[in-house]
Amino acid sequence: MTVQSSQFNGPSAPNESELASIARVLHEHAGIVIAPGKGSMVQSRLAKRLRALGLNDYASYIALVTSEAGLDERRAMISALTTNVTHFFRENHHFETLRKEALPPLIARARAGAKVRIWSAGSSNGQEVFSIAMVLADLASDLASLDIRLLATDIDPHMIARGRDAVYDPATIDTIPQPLRRFLQAEERGWRIAPELRTLVTFRELNLHDSWPMKGRFDVIFCRNVVIYFDPAAQLRLWQRFEAALNPGGWLFVGHSERVPLGAQSALTTAGITTYRLKETGSKSGEAQWH
The missing domain is CATH 1.10.155.10 (Chemotaxis receptor methyltransferase CheR, N-terminal domain)
Structure with a gap:
């Protein structure tokens, strides 16, 4: 019938x-x-x-x-x-802070043999994490030889699949600075992120309100325009969890409408527009399970 x-x-x-x-x-x-x-x-x-x-x-x-x-x-x-609004180099001031302040000492540390870990939490279709990767690759021509890895997580499995595919519509590359477009490859479906950047990134489906499988801490965490959709109690819990997931001196970048509450209960300090940094105290934890 x-x-x-x-x-x-x-x-x-x-x-x-x-x-x-x-x-x-x-x-x-x-x-x-x-x-x-x-x-x-x-x-x-x-x-x-x-x-x-x-x-x-x-x-x-x-x-x-x-x-x-x-x-x-x-x-x-x-x-x-779930709202998935993203584009390459969104809130560009964060990437300027990465380029000028956060990444140079981390790259130097990696060249001395240390590992560096960066997390894009709420990564949507990958444009945020690949923006980070482009800045990294632009600063470090020897990136392939360094122990630097990026984790991209999102609650939406469809967004995770698109990030792994790493192919983007031609209209989306308009916000990528011209010198960094060398990290793109033309394909029939659009523009694909170059393989040397794709190999740096691990994509994982993750609900931020569930347990996190990562044991190790991060040197940089991006969680932008995600927490704003949660109630105040859930927001506070996540800010505390992100702080606990940072290495001493680590950086936390949040969305333009988001603010992390500071005070006696937090070791974070303001480090720029919607940018925070953990004080250089405490000990670093062990290896993370995702790499």
């Missing part, structure tokens, strides 16, 4: 009760807050999921994503409701 596609056009925007249930699932499993009145946004982002499942009501969808059998769909729902 042929089913008419119009049968699965999907419901209108969720009512307040349905929106609250969806928001509760998203908050519980991803820490993301959906404010009341966002029903139209939820409708537009979940319409494709409901059509794919042949569901015409949110009650059935909510029942699925809250069931033991609904793990995969719950991940798909989180992916659909």
Whole structure:
């Protein structure tokens, strides 16, 4: 029997009760807050999921994503409701700080035999982490011989797959400084990041609210325009976890609308616009599992 596609056009925007249930699932499993009145946004982002499942009501969808059998769909729902806005060299002042202040001593340390680890948390499709890699490669022509590695994580498996693919639409390279475009290779699908940069980066799916598999600390952490979507308590927990994940003297870069609370309970200090640095105290931890 042929089913008419119009049968699965999907419901209108969720009512307040349905929106609250969806928001509760998203908050519980991803820490993301959906404010009341966002029903139209939820409708537009979940319409494709409901059509794919042949569901015409949110009650059935909510029942699925809250069931033991609904793990995969719950991940798909989180992916659909997660905002992925990124571009190469976004908030360029951070990359200037990297180039002039953060990376030169780290590269010198690597040349002396130490390891350097950099984490892009909430990496989306990889444009942020590859921007970091371009600056690194521009500063260190001997990068391949140094123990410098980059970790890129995101909650969205589709974004992780795109980052691993490392192919970008021609329109996206406009924000890459002209001298750094030598790290791009033209392909039929667009521009691909050069292999010497791709080999530096490990992409992993990670929910920041879950346990982190990395034992080692990082010298630089980028987590920009991610924490802003969490409630205040979840934000504070993540700032504390990021601080604990930094090596002494390590750098933390956050989004333009985000601020890390400083004070007696924090060893972070302001080091620029939405830039923080851990004081040069404490001991470094062991190896990380991801490299």
